[in-house]
Amino acid sequence: MSRIGIHSFVWSAGSSQSELERTLANTREAGFDLIEFSYLDPANVDIDGLAKRIADLGLGVAISIGLPADGDISSDDSAVAARGVGILNETIALTRDLGGQKVAGILSTSHGLQKQAPTRDQWKRSAGTLAEVAETAKAAGVTLNLEIVNRFESNLLNTAAQGMAFIEDTGSDNIFLHLDTFHMNIEEADAALAIRNAASKIGYVHIGESHRGFLGTGSIDFAAIFDALTAIGYGDDLSFESFSSEIVDEKLSKTTAIWRNLWADNMELAKHARRFIGLGLETARLKAELVSASQRPDS
């Protein structure tokens, strides 16, 4: 059974002690099993205290990031690439220290609208570097999960099939895919088929609507998503992600172009999402059982 998580920016973009506390409490109140933090700065956060609080609440934790432009590991500027490696290593350590097992997000390039088409050398540099970082992660008991994002947020890995090829090229067994329905809606020919094709390498999944608001109020056929996850027997973590202009993070809001108010009441949003995902997964399971029931007459 998947743990159902939620992205912390539903609750707050801040990381003060009280904001983190409220984030964890809200996560539990809304019925989620896991909290995903982005851009937590160890320098400003009592990591040990946070780890203890997460454990006490029985929550899981994952960390997602997007590399900055000046820390792009695919860059041909070795200083920039090295900075990216540093960020990845810190994130691995942070994840381990918080008691998590997954680093997710945009790791293969920087996060944001790129100015050039991707190149073969860029791909190779990124794959080679990640292969090494993945060893560091493995030693820390952490996996790398490459988020496959839309074209406006990275130029390198926009589809699950590209991600599979990229993982193959790294040669690593500690790199997986982080799929996200918001991005898949833009880039995949068929999100459900992409999930089936990538079954062996999916390590983390974001459940987000096409406009990043309330689940079910957009373009995405979530029943098809839940059916595909059920068909491949996916039982790993599944996190809800949603952004609104209500909660602004300087790093993320502009890169992801959050201009509209998709919701104001985050608790209403989160509880709705939890029910939506729960009922969706339950219904997908019932459907899969029914479609394969032999139903020979009993008597």
Place this chain on the structure above:
Amino acid sequence: MSRIGIHSFVWSAGSSQSELERTLANTREAGFDLIEFSYLDPANVDIDGLAKRIADLGLGVAISIGLPADGDISSDDSAVAARGVGILNETIALTRDLGGQKVAGILSTSHGLQKQAPTRDQWKRSAGTLAEVAETAKAAGVTLNLEIVNRFESNLLNTAAQGMAFIEDTGSDNIFLHLDTFHMNIEEADAALAIRNAASKIGYVHIGESHRGFLGTGSIDFAAIFDALTAIGYGDDLSFESFSSEIVDEKLSKTTAIWRNLWADNMELAKHARRFIGLGLETARLKAELVSASQRPDS
């Protein structure tokens, strides 16, 4: 590549020489590769002449039937069951004589609204009898394809999963499934998933809309159907079936409750169906290629 067929009742319910001739000519004109006949009576038709005409036109041929109430092989009345076997054997011979390789339709019970729930004994009688008939068919170079139909047309095999269990119980390697999107729309939890689950045993497919009229003007998600057929590599025959009160067959129209006029111009209907199926299969192929394209940067 699938041959695309059409059910003869789109053209005519009659079997006079001129009607048969027009049916074949129309089939070709509308761009189909195969004609499916139902209830052709060898006593009234010049079978050799028809076979020659079919071959001359380069068409394929399939025969579908539904067993009558007094020829139900699942009956506990041995005379009724024996009559059913006779009908099946005649149909096998007719199919072979016309140059066809498939007998399709409702073979496991009679065709029509049954009055009792199915029983285990009924299932066993039907499976045992069909196992024997399948040997006769094999000797004639013909396969049996069991149409999985909705609850109002038979009580025994309403889903592909039931059909798979039934084929298993026959022990025969010459019995396959004849799936039909019209029936699947009513009975299957998920038509596309049912197709995937039954991949190894699908011998024939009917493409029909939820109300049996123009493709695309009803409830059925044909893109999902074409995607599933593409995913399993289905390359066998695929026939369009449509009924309207415009063309009445005493045997079939009432059993299938054709009360409404879904179309008047059968050539418009058939050409539309041919374009719809052709474009649908082509688009499904393009989608399947795209979703699995690695797209490493070229340079």
Place this chain on the structure above:
Amino acid sequence: MSRIGIHSFVWSAGSSQSELERTLANTREAGFDLIEFSYLDPANVDIDGLAKRIADLGLGVAISIGLPADGDISSDDSAVAARGVGILNETIALTRDLGGQKVAGILSTSHGLQKQAPTRDQWKRSAGTLAEVAETAKAAGVTLNLEIVNRFESNLLNTAAQGMAFIEDTGSDNIFLHLDTFHMNIEEADAALAIRNAASKIGYVHIGESHRGFLGTGSIDFAAIFDALTAIGYGDDLSFESFSSEIVDEKLSKTTAIWRNLWADNMELAKHARRFIGLGLETARLKAELVSASQRPDS
């Protein structure tokens, strides 16, 4: 806000005192607002006691029937038609006595697979008779709601558009449509569009899956249904209907061809349905608000 009802055959096909009591208690426990009874026989039921119990529980009530073959008001046999009028009048009285305001179901013909195509005279007889019965109903504070059913269950009114024409021909202002998603999935070109086109005359709605089992485990696009009901501002009663071979009613199970076990635990089914409908309507409302939000910048 629609009251959310449930068909009593989810709970029991019987009408003993204890069965009725359990039916009402289950209805409440599963979170429904209204109970729909079919074929309650006043001769065998303490109607006043039942009415009091329904009222005490704060439940709404509706009555649905299907006319029998020997009580078909569209028949050209005047004795048969008269028997049908008698049944309708008794049902109206029963509905009023139970505290209900709606008679629903298959009222324009008998319920079951008909043997002949519909005729203009049949249509006229049925419309003329229902116009009169509707006056009786009006005097009792009850509306007639004509269920639009699939071709295998009646030959006269298979689509909402036919129902609208039929109501027009009755000239009555006390006759409405009873739409049912199970039937619409088979007969309507587009269920959502049919709902929009029939907006002014929808009096009752059945929410049922394509195979009559768990909602969301079949072919029906319920989001489109809920969106259409939201778009037309439908706020009247909405009832969940589901049949399984688990609960057999001699009258209904064979007419509706219930051969398969779609569920065994009716409380699990009912609670799932209640959540599914509740979340579906809530999500449709959120979607409708979002799609029309002007979202001029605030500042």
Place this chain on the structure above:
Amino acid sequence: MSRIGIHSFVWSAGSSQSELERTLANTREAGFDLIEFSYLDPANVDIDGLAKRIADLGLGVAISIGLPADGDISSDDSAVAARGVGILNETIALTRDLGGQKVAGILSTSHGLQKQAPTRDQWKRSAGTLAEVAETAKAAGVTLNLEIVNRFESNLLNTAAQGMAFIEDTGSDNIFLHLDTFHMNIEEADAALAIRNAASKIGYVHIGESHRGFLGTGSIDFAAIFDALTAIGYGDDLSFESFSSEIVDEKLSKTTAIWRNLWADNMELAKHARRFIGLGLETARLKAELVSASQRPDS
């Protein structure tokens, strides 16, 4: 009946005489009625000759642009805004000179990822300026059609509802919406409902897939789009737009983040699109007729 157009970048991003000639010939060969040009520079093109050639071929023409960052009419820098007005006026003149009646595209802001959330003042400046430009356009027999684009390409008008509010605020009767299915897939809660809600102001429509490649190979439910356009009686121009890394325009390819090769053979793509749109519109019409057919029995 809508004219079916195609965006010139399917054929070429260049504007040499031979490229333009081939673009027009290809447009005709693939069966389109209208060509949409972007960023034609009158200084480098023989506009009169092009206009004559378009007319000779019996083609319609439309012009789309996206304002540059240094010509953003919503800017608080009056020089930047004035440059934008100049570009719009030149585009209006060019459209008129080519024999067209529509200027389309991203006119209310610059085209590209913005760095700030939209402001009320920005909205007002843009609306006020466009109201004036619309008068110039009117005098030239040309309408302004504001493309509603995704968040990564503009911050101001991302949904049809925003566009309707914006048009209202301009007070102009010569400003309409240019809707685009690619963008709607990301931003609209429901593309079909958005089309219905904006029915009175839709002046131009782009038909593009979710990943900008072959129609039908992505996330978009085009049947719902064609149904909605049919429901509102849309009969104005409808153009196919697709981009691939195969054809690169410096201005457009990076702003729209075209990194992947979605197709190599543009004639295959265009002919497929023409068939897809043609069959889709025809099927939507048949569906709309069927769903509202009264079908009283004939006799």
